[in-house]
Amino acid sequence: MKTFSTDAIQQAMRSSGMIPVFYHADIEVAKAVLDASYKGGVSVFEFTNRGGNAFEVFTQLLNHAQQYRDLMLGIGTVMNAEVTKKYIDAGAHFIVSPILKPEMAPICHQQNTLWIPGCATLTEIVTAKDLGAKVIKIFPGSVLGPGFVSAIMPVVPGLQLMPTGGVEPTEANLSAWFKAGVMCVGMGSQLISKEIIETKNWSRLQQNVTEALAIIKKVRK
């Protein structure tokens, strides 16, 4: 099974500026979403641990992802150390959490796996950084807003932030986030809409992804 260094994953996140965030109980749907995202230009993908069979779907998705040599597949919505360990053992390339749970940090560090905790205040962010987090998820992004990021960036130099939750694939929204100084954004239902899933419109999804990545490239210039 392929592995990636934590640096390589950070580099890929920074370079594309966006990671899709997705969960589905049906492995066929999950595969189709991953395939369309990859074809659309994504190289880092977060599947989320949000359903009863998430672990089974994720392990099958990892197998499926083997065909894409440069695709990094991580797991999100991980809440504790035990589940962190289970997913790292299964081959997850990185671990994302919506919360700051310090017990997850040493598990990730021991396995040399990128740990991306979710934070909502500067105190949480600095605590995460002190615990070794190289990338920090800002959640829920839409509640805090780009103004939160621009207020804290001058206070703590070198932060790599990834807002998630309510980030929209529009020029106005993406431009506000990147101007504020984010490293990349996580995008879920705004990118992979309910309608796309219901109609299995994978070519539309691929197009959405390509467009979002192009907007990011443009607003970062």
Next chain:
Amino acid sequence: MKFSKGQIIEGMKGAGIVPLFTHDNPEDAQQVLEAAYRGGIRIFEFTNRRENSFEVFGHLLKTSKKYPDLMLGIGTIMDGATTKKFIDAGADFIISPILKLEMAKVCQDYDTLWIPGCATLTEIVTAKDNGAEIIKLFPASILGPGFVSSIMPVVPGLQLMITGGVEPNEKSLTEWFKAGAACVGMGSQLFTREILMQKNWPLLQQKVEECLSIAKRVRGK
């Protein structure tokens, strides 16, 4: 210790405004401090955001000897060791954008006023339980005056310093003081880039005077 904690808190509440400022040029920093003093400021926060902030702060401390009623503190302090270093140098108070409990202990040991930065009620009450008599709300523009008015009845006697995005005009100051702020911190909105670039110290003094008089007026003083 030049000033007691009580004196500093009374000074902050009396003026309603605590200016915060950083600069890597000691001469310019001194000019700003002296213009602010001439404008009526007696409590000033220099922030530890540059490589040479400790040296510049040392220069300002020397300057402040000319003004026996000037209280000079340091902000953007993130840990216990840096807290100790600045207290040893002679800082009158310590401000942080985060809640870092090890700082509480150091400040307590040296009987120095500790003003931690908080962004949730849980952080605020934790700070209070650890001895914080005055708490900085940061970044305030994200939380808004509504946050302050919601929590004030819940924690009686709370003294909040509002920092981040407070504007030196009647509307902004009225909103914050009506909500229950003890004082506001004001940085780039007061010490504008334009003033600093032009080194227009008389204009700075005038802005400080205006700001202090607005703060007085909106509080009916």
